[in-house]
């Protein structure tokens with residue numbers, strides 16, 4: 001479960017981390033009221049689950065009531081990488097001289113948490129990690145003892161953080177670790193941690209992911225989920241009973257079986273495409289489930305082409321093919337090219353039954369994926 005910035009900041013504030021004064025707003029009027037209360041300048045920030053909101057136009061600074069109104073008008077309702085912005089966080093803008101990165105995540109290789117610090121805050125930390133990993137200091141944490149203060153200091157000084165603020169930054173890092181641990185987080189990150197001209201540190205952004213399997217013992221976080229569950233596609237997937245994960249690419253993927261879908265994702269990547277989602281419709285392929293799955297990928301604005309990877313097992317290939325035909329006939333038009341690969345029991349019979357007016361059929365998974373990647377490229381060309 002990924003918290004919104006405003007939710008993560010509430011949790012951070014409760015733990016004693018320094019966050020700007022802020023209010024949440026879902027109308028332009030409320031945003032202006034919030035700005036007036038807080039005082040200018042304010043930062044108005046889209047509350048959607050995408051990174052890089054700044055660059056994408058989801059964050060604006062406002063110096064006056066008029067600017068606050070204009071900023072709220074342009075951000076509320078906007079489409080940010082496929083997500084509609086329904087809420088903005090209006091907060092006191094920070095006048096900063098430096099932007100740091102601090103974060104806690106799980107180091108799966110080492111099998112323990114890791115605390116990280118970098119003076120290259122404010123930019124995508126994955127980019128920093130790829131280009132110049134030496135700009136990030138890391139301290140592995142023994143969960144039995146937590147992050148020792150000396151480790152926090154070593155990470156902070158090692159990253160080259162200015163001496164004047166090093167003590168406070170180290171304090172933020174240890175508090176962040178304790179929070180990560182107490183809240184069953186998989187990730188807790190402040191990017192940027194802003195340093196002001198009078199040497200104060202402020203968490204200008206907040207990211208927190210919580211382990212879904214631990215939500216039963218984090219009831220207050222679990223309760224937050226209901227009102228933050230605003231990705232329509234993921235909600236739909238929940239209603240349909242699908243395992244679904246939305247990704248950044250443009251090739252929609254549907255399969256019956258998690259392994260089958262993962263393989264398809266890998267192949268899409270291998271052939272130079274980018275998967276738009278993981279979607280496992282589970283065993284069988286009855287017309288209803290197929291239609292629901294198609295409805296999902298068709299309604300994702302990022303999807304340019306679809307690949308359907310079905311393995312006929314107990315549900316035979318010919319039944320699967322009838323299900324796919326029935327499902328496709330329910331759509332007045334097929335908005336995106338669909339390629340089907342059918343394997344397993346009665347695959348041959350199934351492929352003959354598939355209505356090639358509605359779908360493209362390929363005999364092998366490789367061919368199907370290549371075709372779908374090409375279809376997506378043609379659409380975006």
Ligand code: GDP
Pocket residue numbers: 042043050051052053054055059061092093094095096099121122123191192204205206
């Ligand atoms: P993200 O792009 O989604 O990670 O959103 P952030 O909250 O990290 O903001 C991105 C960038 O916007 C920051 O690195 C700052 O440069 C700028 N920004 C955000 N909040 C403020 C603020 O309060 N004051 C100022 N001056 N800039 C801000």
Ligand code: MN
Pocket residue numbers: 122191192205
């Ligand atoms: Mn950020």
